[in-house]
Amino acid sequence: MADKLVFIGTIETPYARIEDCPRNIDSAGPLCRLRIEERFVPGLLGLEAGQSILILYWLGGGDRSVLRMNSRKSGDYAGVFALRTPNRPNPIGAAVLPIESIDESGVTVRGLDCISGTPLLDIKPAIQAERSIPQER
Amino acid sequence: MADKLVFIGTIETPYARIEDCPRNIDSAGPLCRLRIEERFVPGLLGLEAGQSILILYWLGGGDRSVLRMNSRKSGDYAGVFALRTPNRPNPIGAAVLPIESIDESGVTVRGLDCISGTPLLDIKPAIQAERSIPQER
Numbered sequence: 001m002a003d004k005l006v007f008i009g010t011i012e013t014p015y016a017r018i019e020d021c022p023r024n025i026d027s028a029g030p031l032c033r034l035r036i037e038e039r040f041v042p043g044l045l046g047l048e049a050g051q052s053i054l055i056l057y058w059l060g061g062g063d064r065s066v067l068r069m070n071s072r073k074s075g076d077y078a079g080v081f082a083l084r085t086p087n088r089p090n091p092i093g094a095a096v097l098p099i100e101s102i103d104e105s106g107v108t109v110r111g112l113d114c115i116s117g118t119p120l121l122d123i124k125p126a127i128q129a130e131r132s133i134p135q136e137r
Numbered sequence: 138m139a140d141k142l143v144f145i146g147t148i149e150t151p152y153a154r155i156e157d158c159p160r161n162i163d164s165a166g167p168l169c170r171l172r173i174e175e176r177f178v179p180g181l182l183g184l185e186a187g188q189s190i191l192i193l194y195w196l197g198g199g200d201r202s203v204l205r206m207n208s209r210k211s212g213d214y215a216g217v218f219a220l221r222t223p224n225r226p227n228p229i230g231a232a233v234l235p236i237e238s239i240d241e242s243g244v245t246v247r248g249l250d251c252i253s254g255t256p257l258l259d260i261k262p263a264i265q266a267e268r269s270i271p272q273e274r
Contacts, residue, residue, distance in 0.1 A: 008218075045215050054231060079181045081190075081262075082181070089180070090193070
């Protein structure tokens, strides 16, 4: 078993309920805030507006037992490791988005697909072609 | 606090010690095996050779308390969220690599940067420009 994770902050989005969330990440979507817990703020040093980041977050509410399901996009029956569904053994979501702005309490991006209050796990600088990618889940 | 994670398998690489690991992920590197636990194998349905996947894995051995350090690449002093270092609050590594081959016990890729025995957390289909990206950590 894995060690425990810590939440480094919280994601604020316009979406209060899972039903309200868009199906796709959209770098032209509404502003979303990665609010960083004060004790982790020093870890932001060096990130800059315009830079793209890989965001890892905690996808609560999914089904942890399902291993195959129908794709929402194609309708195909597939394994969860071949899909971006939040229904998967580990509830970790991933998105690559450019930084709109950054200040002492966190980072603003556009177009995340999760409910407001989603716990934030990690920010990594996106590398090469990871950059500025609209993504689907 | 987060729920617990489960390990869906183990990554087999040529590297027994952290000191042996390459600094960068390299899609032309040596073969590495994502050995999937039998109970999670049904989740692979639909993945195919040639397709690129986002691999999430458990980066043991890092320093969980450090928030700023010098970049191994540039030498710059930066926050861990601006670096790909395994020294970060949550030990989750990420790589995007194409599938070399796939069979009933797992997936083969090239050029992961972790030690053999690294726990595997997730496989997601890589999307758009995530595909076929050599990555650094």
